[in-house]
Amino acid sequence: MNGMMNKMNKRVLFIYNPHAGKGNIKSKLSDILEIFSNADYEITVQPTKYKRHAKELVSEKGTEYDLIVCSGGDGTLNEVTDGLMLLENRPHVGYIPTGTTNDFASGLNISKNMIKAAHTTVEGEDFPYDIGSLNDDFFTYSAAFGAFTDVSYGTPQATKNVLGRLAYILEGVKRIPSIKSYHLVVEHDGETIEDDFIFGMITNSTSIGGFKGLSGKKVILDDGLFEVALIKMPQNPLDLQLIISSLVLRDPNAKYIYSFHSNEIKITSKEDLPWALDGEFGGEFKEMTIRNHKQAVTFRRDKKVPTIK
Numbered sequence: 507m508n509g510m511m512n513k514m515n516k517r518v519l520f521i522y523n524p525h526a527g528k529g530n531i532k533s534k535l536s537d538i539l540e541i542f543s544n545a546d547y548e549i550t551v552q553p554t555k556y557k558r559h560a561k562e563l564v565s566e567k568g569t570e571y572d573l574i575v576c577s578g579g580d581g582t583l584n585e586v587t588d589g590l591m592l593l594e595n596r597p598h599v600g601y602i603p604t605g606t607t608n609d610f611a612s613g614l615n616i617s618k619n620m621i622k623a624a625h626t627t628v629e630g631e632d633f634p635y636d637i638g639s640l641n642d643d644f645f646t647y648s649a650a651f652g653a654f655t656d657v658s659y660g661t662p663q664a665t666k667n668v669l670g671r672l673a674y675i676l677e678g679v680k681r682i683p684s685i686k687s688y689h690l691v692v693e694h695d696g697e698t699i700e701d702d703f704i705f706g707m708i709t710n711s712t713s714i715g716g717f718k719g720l721s722g723k724k725v726i727l728d729d730g731l732f733e734v735a736l737i738k739m740p741q742n743p744l745d746l747q748l749i750i751s752s753l754v755l756r757d758p759n760a761k762y763i764y765s766f767h768s769n770e771i772k773i774t775s776k777e778d779l780p781w782a783l784d785g786e787f788g789g790e791f792k793e794m795t796i797r798n799h800k801q802a803v804t805f806r807r808d809k810k811v812p813t814i815k
């Protein structure tokens with residue numbers, strides 16, 4: 507065996523969704539593979555063929571690789587994370603965003619330029635990232651409930667600014683009785699809250715239009731805590747207007763919005779509560795536990811990422 511052969515011992519599994527975004531990845535494939543090859547990886551390439559395929563690939567074959575590089579939108583990334591969470595020894599993950607919304611990538615300062623992002627997957631720094639779970643499903647940056655989520659999934663623009671979108675929807679609601687609310691019991695950190703809520707968001711991201719600096723602190727992506735915001739049912743048109751303004755201004759009004767940090771939240775609802783996980787439909791439940799799995803998956807991010815601690 508010559509020296510070159512000896513160097514070829516790292517293995518990368520490259521999973522990409524050929525349809526994500528506008529299918530732009532196709533023209534860059536050769537350049538991307540060359541970047542992996544120059545970094546001395548042995549390469550396995552797998553375009554996804556159907557929904558959940560990425561999860562299957564990772565859960566069945568993930569442990570055979572040192573690195574999994576995933577390319578697609580937030581949906582594909584979410585599937586890769588789902589698959590990884592089923593493994594005990596998780597390979598590290600690189601991400602080349604190609605979807606129309608790439609909230610996760612901006613949170614980790616991963617470039618929207620595919621070639622730059624490909625370099626980051628092999629040259630970037632390792633960043634252990636908190637992963638969330640809602641009952642048996644996982645999410646990377648957000649879990650949201652409420653009538654609003656019905657509108658959100660399927661509309662690609664929705665996650666770009668979740669609260670802005672919610673403000674827009676509420677603006678369109680002419681009468682209080684037409685707003686759907688859920689009576690919930692929320693337990694966290696030894697506290698119990700019981701109230702009627704129209705919307706809630708549990709997030710681990712600085713970039714989904716959430717309340718930045720909600721608690722006077724920035725969201726930290728690896729501290730084991732989520733940022734939680736629960737919006738109460740407005741009682742009258744003035745309440746509704748104040749909620750809308752506070753969403754538009756991203757300035758939470760404590761009278762209408764509960765906000766706190768937590769690593770485990772238990773929610774009980776009398777009726778099925780619909781969820782969106784990372785912007786996609788995530789099921790309906792009456793009882794749910796949301797947990798933060800601290801630093802569960804190690805992503806490669808740009809070394810130049812400004813430190814947010």
Ligand SMILES: Nc1ncnc2c1ncn2[C@@H]1O[C@H](COP(=O)(O)OP(=O)(O)OP(=O)(O)O)[C@@H](O)[C@H]1O
Pocket residue numbers: 523524525526527528554555556557558559577578579580581582583585604605606607608662
């Ligand atoms: N070959 C395929 N055919 C049909 N669906 C697929 C295929 N490959 C992946 N998918 C599914 O398509 C969904 C959307 O994928 P993804 O999020 O990667 O792209 P996108 O929708 O363009 O991006 P974004 O959600 O950011 O707009 C995912 O749930 C994924 O499982």
